[in-house]
Amino acid sequence: MNLENMYQEIILDHYKHPHGKGQVEKADAEVTHVNPTCGDEITLQVVKIPGTENFNIFYQNQGCSISQASASILFDQLNGKSLAEGEIAVDHMVAMMQRTQEPDEDILGDGIALVGVSAYPARVKCALLSWMAWKDAVIQAQGS
Amino acid sequence: MSKLDVAAIQADFPILSRKVRDGKKLVYLDSGATSQKPKQVLDAERDFYEQRNSAVHRGAHQLAEEATDAYELARKKIAKFVGAQPNEIVFTKNATEAINLVAYAFLNATLKAQFGKPLPDGAQKFILKPGDEILVTEMEHHANLIPWQELADKTEVKLRWIGLTDDGRLDLSNLAQLLNSKTKIISLTHQSNLLGTINDIDTIVKAAKAVDALVLLDACQSVPHMPVDVRKLGVDFLTWSGHKMLGPLGIGCLWGRSELLASMPPFITGGSMIETVTMEGSTFAAPPARFEAGVPMAAQAVGLAAAVDYLSAIGMEKVAAHEHALTELAIEELLQIPGVRIIGPTNTDNRGSAISFVVDGLHPHDVGQVLDNNGIAVRVGHHCAWPVCRRYEVPATTRATFYIYNDDSDVFALRDGIIAAQKFFGVSK
Ligand SMILES: Cc1ncc(COP(=O)(O)O)c(C=O)c1O
Numbered sequence: 001m002n003l004e005n006m007y008q009e010i011i012l013d014h015y016k017h018p019h020g021k022g023q024v025e026k027a028d029a030e031v032t033h034v035n036p037t038c039g040d041e042i043t044l045q046v047v048k049i050p051g052t053e054n055f056n057i058f059y060q061n062q063g064c065s066i067s068q069a070s071a072s073i074l075f076d077q078l079n080g081k082s083l084a085e086g087e088i089a090v091d092h093m094v095a096m097m098q099r100t101q102e103p104d105e106d107i108l109g110d111g112i113a114l115v116g117v118s119a120y121p122a123r124v125k126c127a128l129l130s131w132m133a134w135k136d137a138v139i140q141a142q143g144s
Numbered sequence: 145m146s147k148l149d150v151a152a153i154q155a156d157f158p159i160l161s162r163k164v165r166d167g168k169k170l171v172y173l174d175s176g177a178t179s180q181k182p183k184q185v186l187d188a189e190r191d192f193y194e195q196r197n198s199a200v201h202r203g204a205h206q207l208a209e210e211a212t213d214a215y216e217l218a219r220k221k222i223a224k225f226v227g228a229q230p231n232e233i234v235f236t237k238n239a240t241e242a243i244n245l246v247a248y249a250f251l252n253a254t255l256k257a258q259f260g261k262p263l264p265d266g267a268q269k270f271i272l273k274p275g276d277e278i279l280v281t282e283m284e285h286h287a288n289l290i291p292w293q294e295l296a297d298k299t300e301v302k303l304r305w306i307g308l309t310d311d312g313r314l315d316l317s318n319l320a321q322l323l324n325s326k327t328k329i330i331s332l333t334h335q336s337n338l339l340g341t342i343n344d345i346d347t348i349v350k351a352a353k354a355v356d357a358l359v360l361l362d363a364c365q366s367v368p369h370m371p372v373d374v375r376k377l378g379v380d381f382l383t384w385s386g387h388k389m390l391g392p393l394g395i396g397c398l399w400g401r402s403e404l405l406a407s408m409p410p411f412i413t414g415g416s417m418i419e420t421v422t423m424e425g426s427t428f429a430a431p432p433a434r435f436e437a438g439v440p441m442a443a444q445a446v447g448l449a450a451a452v453d454y455l456s457a458i459g460m461e462k463v464a465a466h467e468h469a470l471t472e473l474a475i476e477e478l479l480q481i482p483g484v485r486i487i488g489p490t491n492t493d494n495r496g497s498a499i500s501f502v503v504d505g506l507h508p509h510d511v512g513q514v515l516d517n518n519g520i521a522v523r524v525g526h527h528c529a530w531p532v533c534r535r536y537e538v539p540a541t542t543r544a545t546f547y548i549y550n551d552d553s554d555v556f557a558l559r560d561g562i563i564a565a566q567k568f569f570g571v572s573k
Contacts, residue, residue, distance in 0.1 A: 002166075003517050003568065007510075012569070038509055038525040039533065039540040062539050064509035065569070126509065 006116035006123070007065065014110065015065040020075030022058045029141035033133040035125050040067045044133040046141050053082040055138055059130065066114070066123055071130035073111045083138045090131045097124045148458065148466045150551040156182035156454075157549055168519030171557045176337055176365065176498050176545030177523050178387045181451075185390055188450035192443040199439045201416055215442040218449035219432075225452045226363075226382065226399060227373035234398040234405070234432040235445055239364045240287040242383035242398035243331070245435060246360055247291035249408035250328070254299055256409060266407030269358065272328060274300035279323055279330040279357070281306040281314055282535055285337050286528040288362045292331060301328070308535050312339040312488040319351055327357040334366035338529040338543065339488030340471070340498040342366070349378040358404070364388055368547075369467055369496055371460040374399055390455065391448035395441050405431035412437045463548055467497040470546040470555060474499055477559040482573035484562060487536050500527070500541035503562060505571035508542040514565035515542075520557055 027045035040063030095101035103112035198207040253270035368389030414437040483504035512524035
């Protein structure tokens with residue numbers, strides 16, 4: 001395992017130029033997830049698209065390249081998606097980190113580039129932080 | 145003073161000869177989290193299990209006698225190492241438990257007094273009244289912060305803290321106001337595990353004595369690294385962990401003045417800490433047994449005594465001088481890398497070897513990952529001192545800590561690793 005496997009060019013691109021960072025005044029749900037061992041933090045909001053089951057995503061975060069790139073990829077994959085659609089991607093991402101599933105580009109898009117992280121257990125949490133936050137937020141928004 | 149023979153020391157630590165990350169030499173710069181163990185310590189522990197293993201203070205057989213002797217001899221050696229009497233040393237699981245033991249002495253004394261229950265003579269010092277204050281500092285490890293926050297939450301006591309200056313020192317400008325006649329105890333660290341700052345304990349002790357406040361010193365980062373003598377320090381309690389000073393995991397120490405320990409109610413209760421027991425109630429043993437409920441960690445105590453022997457054979461003055469030289473070199477090398485900023489004092493006055501830094505444009509996790517890829521073990525994160533990171537407005541830091549088995553080449557490896565990280569992420573200046 002070498003560093004280039006974990007920090008693929010595509011990951012570094014997302015890290016340096018993250019997609020979709022932003023904030024809205026009024027969201028249907030807002031969650032803050034932290035990784036207490038390292039201080040990585042994301043505040044993620046979801047806003048329901050009227051007349052659909054779909055949600056737009058807004059987020060602010062700080063943290064390492066993996067957690068930031070992962071949030072940017074999450075935005076690309078799940079912005080405007082429903083819980084049912086997004087859950088498939090979240091579950092797939094978790095399974096990829098646990099190495100129980102081969103990465104599938106149709107489901108994860110650029111997220112497949114995060115596969116190298118699975119070799120470093122201490123970093124898996126960084127990669128999953130935003131995905132867990134999204135699921136949490138959408139479930140909360142649906143409940144309300 | 146002659147120099148440490150680092151090569152000979154390294155040869156005593158089996159783990160230092162293993163390879164990491166595809167055959168790289170291990171450069172261990174995380175002793176502040178836990179130190180490595182020399183074979184002398186491992187052998188002492190193994191010998192205990194192979195020759196004397198039994199429950200101390202419980203059996204009437206030869207093994208129990210020998211185990212008890214070994215345990216109490218360990219207590220003697222460890223006490224002597226910090227200038228204390230053996231009956232003033234209480235063994236705990238770690239420093240965290242030792243600090244909690246004192247915090248809970250306050251809570252338990254306060255509760256018992258409230259309900260009119262019997263307390264040991266002299267327990268007044270531990271009974272909290274509304275308006276009393278407890279003082280800590282902004283540079284504490286969570287182990288010396290949360291127990292006091294919890295105590296304040298369960299009583300009508302106010303928790304206050306001494307702030308920090310921009311250069312990583314305690315801001316003592318308003319000490320007289322913070323440490324006042326309402327202060328029951330000030331609990332502070334000897335050396336910050338994040339900043340490396342060594343605090344001026346003389347000043348604190350003088351101010352505390354003037355208002356009759358107790359002083360607890362968290363010596364986790366000092367006892368392993370410099371000569372520490374409890375009588376010279378003049379504090380009331382000293383707490384530290386064995387695993388940071390070449391000793392085994394699972395043992396920590398509380399030193400307390402004997403009259404204070406005698407006046408404290410117990411923390412964890414059960415077997416081995418009692419005097420008499422009836423169904424109606426019990427009375428408790430004198431310290432240190434009062435605070436050592438259950439079958440104790442005898443093998444770890446024996447291992448820690450071997451660690452004390454090992455450090456004493458080197459000499460703590462020499463250990464401190466060695467680390468001082470490495471710290472000086474590391475600060476000099478790191479400050480020469482454009483984009484690297486040290487969080488904490490940038491000179492070696494009253495400073496230990498914990499060096500935290502941030503690299504412009506890079507998150508500490510990513511710095512740590514590149515270092516790890518080069519075989520260099522550092523710690524990244526907030527180092528269980530989150531308020532310190534908040535104070536200096538950094539989300540986290542990368543931290544290197546040095547010990548007796550480190551040498552100049554480790555400092556250079558660190559420097560080269562940081563430069564490699566900057567290159568890898570394209571943020572070199
Ligand atoms: C200054 C300081 N205090 C307290 C502790 C807590 O020690 P332990 O986790 O061994 O109880 C540490 C260890 O990280 C420390 O560095």
